[in-house]
Amino acid sequence: MAKDVLCEVNSCKYWAPGNACNASSIYVVNNRNKQASQSEETDCKTFESKI
């Protein structure tokens, strides 16, 4: 379990109540391969839809 990771993406299968992430590790990438200059331009590549 990733420690000290808070995440609001509750449509992810790793998401848990309390805004926790149950993935053993996460991989964060630039959004659309463009060098990020703010947090909104980053993405969690570990995300998997629970739907």
Ligand code: SF4
């Ligand atoms: S894998 Fe990424 S998107 Fe999914 S709960 Fe963890 S931090 Fe959030």
